[in-house]
Each structure stands twice: as C-alpha cells, then as structure tokens.
Amino acid sequence: MKYRKLPLVFLLCFSGLLVTVLAVIAQQSATEAPAGFSTPSFNGAQSVSNGVVEPPGDTFALDQQHFEENEDIKAGLGPVYNATSCVTCHQNPVTGGPSQITEIRVGHKDQNGNFVNPTVLINDGQDSIAGRSIVNDRAICPQPQEHVPVTETIRTLRAVNNTLGDGFVEAIDDNTLIMADVGRKAIAQVKAAAREFLERRLSPEQAGTLAETLSTGQWTHDYPISAIEAKQLGLPVNTDMPDEVMELMSL
Numbered sequence: 677m678k679y680r681k682l683p684l685v686f687l688l689c690f691s692g693l694l695v696t697v698l699a700v701i702a703q704q705s706a707t708e709a710p711a712g713f714s715t716p717s718f719n720g721a722q723s724v725s726n727g728v729v730e731p732p733g734d735t736f737a738l739d740q741q742h743f744e745e746n747e748d749i750k751a752g753l754g755p756v757y758n759a760t761s762c763v764t765c766h767q768n769p770v771t772g773g774p775s776q777i778t779e780i781r782v783g784h785k786d787q788n789g790n791f792v793n794p795t796v797l798i799n800d801g802q803d804s805i806a807g808r809s810i811v812n813d814r815a816i817c818p819q820p821q822e823h824v825p826v827t828e829t830i831r832t833l834r835a836v837n838n839t840l841g842d843g844f845v846e847a848i849d850d851n852t853l854i855m856a857d858v859g860r861k862a863i864a865q866v867k868a869a870a871r872e873f874l875e876r877r878l879s880p881e882q883a884g885t886l887a888e889t890l891s892t893g894q895w896t897h898d899y900p901i902s903a904i905e906a907k908q909l910g911l912p913v914n915t916d917m918p919d920e921v922m923e924l925m926s927l
C-alpha cells in the first residue's frame with residue numbers, strides 16, 4: 677500500500693518544484709520597462725535615460741534638447757505647422773509625456789469604400805497640398821493657412837500620445853503582438869500549401885521561391901493575377917482556351 681502512493685507523492689513533489697522554478701523565472705523576467713523615467717523639462721543635464729542604446733556621439737540629453745528646441749522660419753518652420761517644438765505638445769508632466777492638445781486628421785471614402793487622404797487647397801485655391809492626413813492648425817502667413825475641405829467627411833481629433841516608454845515592448849499593445857504572431861503563422865501555412873501545389877509542376881527551388889512571392893503580401897487579397905503576370909511569375913499558364921469554354925464563361 678505504501679508503495680502505491682509513491683507516484684502521487686512524487687508527482688506532488690515534482691509539481692511543487694515546477695511551481696517554485698516557474699516562480700523564480702517569473703520573478704527574474706518581471707522587470708518593468710522604465711516608462712515614466714526622470715526627464716526634468718528644460719534640464720537635460722539632470723535627465724536619466726531609459727537605457728535605449730544611442731548611436732555614437734548622441735546622448736539622451738542631446739535628444740531632449742532637440743525635442744525642446746523652439747523652431748522658427750529660419751530653422752525651416754512652415755509654411756504650415758502645428759506647434760513650434762515637440763515639447764509644446766508632448767509635455768505632461770515631463771518632456772515626452774502627453775497633453776490635452778489635439779491634431780485634426782481628415783479624409784473621405786471613395787466609391788469602393790477605401791479611405792482617401794485629402795488634397796488641401798491653400799493660397800485661395802491656387803496651390804494644393806496632396807496626400808494629407810493631418811490638417812495643420814497654423815501657418816507662418818495667411819496664404820498657406822489650411823482649412824478642412826467640405827469633401828472630407830471623416831474627421832477625427834487625435835490626442836497627443838505619450839512617447840515615454842517607446843522602444844520597449846511594453847509600449848506595444850498585447851493584441852498587436854498576438855495578431856503579429858497569428859499573421860506569421862498564417863503566412864507560413866499559406867506558403868507551405870502553395871509550395872505543395874507548385875511542386876507538382878515546378879522544381880522544388882522554383883516552387884519555394886514562388887510560394888514565398890505568392891504568400892508574403894505583394895498583392896492585396898482581392899487582386900486578380902492576370903494570365904500575363906502569372907506567366908511572368910513562371911507559372912505554366914495556357915491561354916489556349918477552347919471556344920466552348922469562352923462561350924460558357926460569357927454566360
């Protein structure tokens with residue numbers, strides 16, 4: 677009887693050990709990213725970097741100085757702009773943080789429901805700024821002042837983001853990482869399936885290269901690859917379709 681209980685006792689001991697080991701691992705890897713590090717505004721010398729490695733010759737204090745610099749026309753500001761320094765918006769409670777300031781982003785949808793960036797007219801309609809998304813609130817003189825065109829029916833105010841903690845994985849939303857992992861697996865699966873089909877007609881090398889091309893997002897999902905393009909890709913395509921088939925297809 678005594679011996680029969682042994683495996684269970686062993687299992688209990690082992691799981692106890694496992695819990696201890698996992699607890700130790702969890703403790704070791706639980707160092708949080710230093711998101712709200714010490715960055716006194718306008719006193720870079722006393723700022724403490726969050727540890728992101730800088731290129732040679734650069735320092736966190738120098739970066740902060742640039743971030744807080746007030747730009748003017750001589751420094752290249754304009755003709756349209758939103759503020760004269762990064763810190764004007766990224767400010768609370770220390771340089772780099774967020775604030776209550778907003779930027780306006782606008783656009784509209786085309787006939788197919790795709791989002792289109794606006795072209796903003798300036799200078800009494802004589803000039804235009806194409807491919808906008810942000811419509812700048814300010815200008816260095818009256819002529820380039822942007823206004824939201826009436827055609828832009830999608831309008832949103834974007835609040836200033838916190839930049840502190842950027843560069844650390846903690847700054848990325850968990851769902852983004854999960855979706856990236858799912859996306860990576862989906863690509864691998866599609867690639868393997870495409871390779872299997874292609875290997876029936878092509879050499880393993882050709883099939884591998886083409887499976888990579890077809891599965892890694894070079895076209896949108898709804899894009900129909902034409903016969904000419906398929907031939908260029910190296911697919912054994914035949915356009916010699918019997919008339920009967922063509923007639924059937926036109927029905």
Ligand code: HEC
Binds near residue numbers: 758759763777779847
């Ligand atoms: C007029 C206000 C304003 C100014 C000035 C400004 N920003 Fe921003 N910043 C924003 C807003 C608003 C967002 C969010 C944009 C969005 O989500 O569409 C943002 C987002 C960011 C982000 C992304 C943060 C994240 O975690 O996603 C970074 C980095 C950034 N800004 C850096 C800068 C730098 C560098 C400068 C100076 C060259 C600057 N910003 C100047 C308003 C501003």
